[in-house]
Amino acid sequence: MSGTLADEMRSRLGELSPAERKVARILLAGYPAAVFETVATIAERAGVSAPTVLRCASRLGYKGFPDLQAALRSELDARNASPITLYEAPDTSPQEVAATPPSSTAAHLGEHSALVRQAVSRTFDEVAPHEFEDAVSLLGDPRRRVHLAGGRFTHLLAEYLGLHLMQFRDQVGLLPHKDVERTSYLTQLARRDVTVLFDYRRYEADKTLIAELARERGGKVIVFTDPWLSPAAAHADVVLITQVSSDSPYDSLTPAMALVESLVAAVLDQVGGDGHERMKRAERVARRTGLL
16 A cells, blocks of 8 residues: 555545445544454444444454554554664565675666655656645745744755755745754744745654644645655645665665655746746855855
């Protein structure tokens, strides 16, 4: 199954009977906690019989309700994975690595290349066109201020996107790291602002709080995340999901970088001549001040 259990349920609502659809909606409304309730409780909340709950699980492709719950447990384990837990997973444990004949460097490079190409291709195949278009529209609107923030590693992606945007449009800033500066920055969030957040497993609570705060101020939120979805996605206007498949315990950010570069090209195309003039002015200033 690709995506999350919630994604699967949403995509198959049309295949369910009206009674089964009630069950699915109860599960989705309280996802993921609702899935771990008893069949009797779910049936009561949905106003259906217990056998209907079991039929819903079967219609979704599971042998029974415990099988559906087991699938969600696996999903949550993956969602909360860290480099250490991935390294210690059965298929990547040091013991198995030691028992496997070492492959040549060239072979490893070829395997890695194939995996990266697959992850990038799948990312672009699965990004919803309207989500990408909305992101381009928001970031290309000169009336809007743009704020960017990332996590432990993904702050590099936020900076990469921000530094590009700064070259061809005004009012772009990176969220400061120091407490007083960050507080001041967040206090100024307003209705015409766009907040761009990068949040990948293990998710960081402050990204969800920033997204929530930005929405409370009436602003727009764009979230880059993995297939398991950052909690910040619940407050986002645009969610851009990128694959993280890797042959190491560390998630790959290559697909995210590729999507960022595509976004930069599309935004620059939207701002057109104004962006070109902004780039030329910035170039002149940089040369005059000895920065180039």
